[in-house]
Amino acid sequence: MPATAPATPAVPARPDRTAGPARSWTTAWTAAPQLPSEGFTPNWSREGFWRQTLRQPVRLTAGGGRVRVRLSHAYGTSPLRIEGATVARAAAAPAVEPGSTRRLTFGGAAHAAIPARGELVSDAVDLATAAGDTLSVTLHFEAATGPATFHAQAYTTSHRGEGDLLDDVDGAGFDAASASWYLLTAVETDAGRADGIALFGDSLTDGFGSTPGADRRWGDALARRTGRPVLNAGIGGNLLLNDSAWYGERGLNRLARDVLAHPGTDTLVVLLGLNDIGFSETADQPTYRPAPVLGTAELVAGHGALVRQARRAGLRVVGATLLPFAGSDHWGARAARTGRELNAWIRCSGTYDAVADLHRALAGPADPDRLHPAYDSGDHLHPNDAGYEVMAEAVAAVL
Structure with a gap:
């Protein structure tokens, strides 16, 4: 699209910083969302996910006692259903640390739908973290997602497996790998920073x-x-x-x-x-x-x-x-x-x-x-x- 005289888009209101009465949310990791595209290999963004589980590692730059995640369907054209989600401290990928897995909820529910071009923020879960820790965010999709908003060049490895692998600790069920992040755009902690x-x-x-x-x-x-x-x-x-x-x-x-x-x-x-x-x-x-x-x-x-x-x-x-x-x-x-x-x-x-x-x-x-x-x-x-x-x-x- 050709450049024109740079307009200044309206700046959205800053998000809610409250995570309870004492601590405010701090963004500890981000990835900018991109349009599903061909040309990055292996790339699952165009095909999306169906009856599969996706596990993605992210390295935090701020710790805290609670965690929540942001998912983006910015380039989706129909609702996308999350059947279930977890967060855990990562071990040797795609394994996670035993005993660290926490089920994520969305408005109190274990599953949720992200509207087309929308965003979804999970409820907070108790999980102690420190700057430099690597977390694994795991998403299960039962219904076909259609093309998935992604971040193409992660320079780290995400893993995919067939079926519901939310409780898979040793990672044995994850048999495919990609160097991109999908749907996940932020992890926040209650660091108060x-x-x-x-x-x-x-x-x-x-x-x-x-x-x-x-x-x-x-x-x-x-x-x-x-x-x-x-x-x-x-x-x-x-x-x-x-x-x-x-x-x-x-x-x-x-x-x-x-x-x-x-x-x-x-x-x-x-x-x-x-x-x-x-x-x-x-x-x-x-x-x-x-x-x-x-x-x-x-x-x-x-x-x-x-x-x-x-x-x-x-x-x-x-x-x-x-x-x-x-x-x-x-x-x-x-x-x-x-x-x-x-x-x-x-x-x-x-x-x-x-x-x-x-x-x-x-x-x-x-x-x-x-x-x-x-x-x-x-x-x-x-x-x-x-x-x-x-x-x-x-x-x-x-x-």
Whole structure:
């Protein structure tokens, strides 16, 4: 969808922060929802689920004594029935820790239906957790779900098995695996924290190039360094100003849902725009959904609109400069010029409350437009684990 002058969507009311008389809800893990799509393998989003059970591990960045989960059917066209659900402390996947399984309810009922394009929040259950713990959320579907809203690139493994496996502790019944998350978009605890950091971006935030299953994204590293809750709202391939069937709704339109609607945050870090630049540079490559050619002015206006949305919701906003990307498939004369101009604006305009200069932190010694060889995952665009640690260090210093 072509970019237009960036409109500022209405910001929804902040969600209920009460979890009882004493503690408020804190978002401890998130994944941004995407349209069911082909092209990610193995991918169950288009076929959905029927008479099956799905078990998904998530790593928390805040603990507490109670837990609840959020499920999204944002891209569904008919109601989706959850026959049953549990949450447990994870063991060696897909097993869970014996004695830790808790049945989830929804408005007091063991099953529930999510309306088309709707969301479902479970009731709270008592389960002691700490930052760094991995929980397994297990969902059973008896009726056919139809296509399932999902998060394509999880860099961790979800498991599926036939029948009702809610009480399967050792995981023996789960015989299929996928590197995506399905329907699950948030886990919240009653940590009572309001100092969460939301990371908003594309594959660099999503974790492309990090070691799968090891929680080595820069958001994971930032949570370890700061001890604060971190919400990862990255989507691989996402653009600031353009929608994509594969890579999600444009950043300007999804910020309210994917960040502002989650409780417990006070800071937003924005690292977005590289695909708007690079996809238009590589418009002749059918792998990408070609984006219109964009200039610095359009990207600056988009960043400004994001900042205004976040500030109206009471967040401090940190701008991150685009990483070096010379030598990658996003690089070209126009992309190089636009990237330099956008970075200069992020650094010097004063629009952001603070700036994390990731370009300088990860620049190579011989060519500042190239990723440092020690931080390059191999495609000259995405960092490796060491590069993501440097990104977290740079942002932590600003925070």
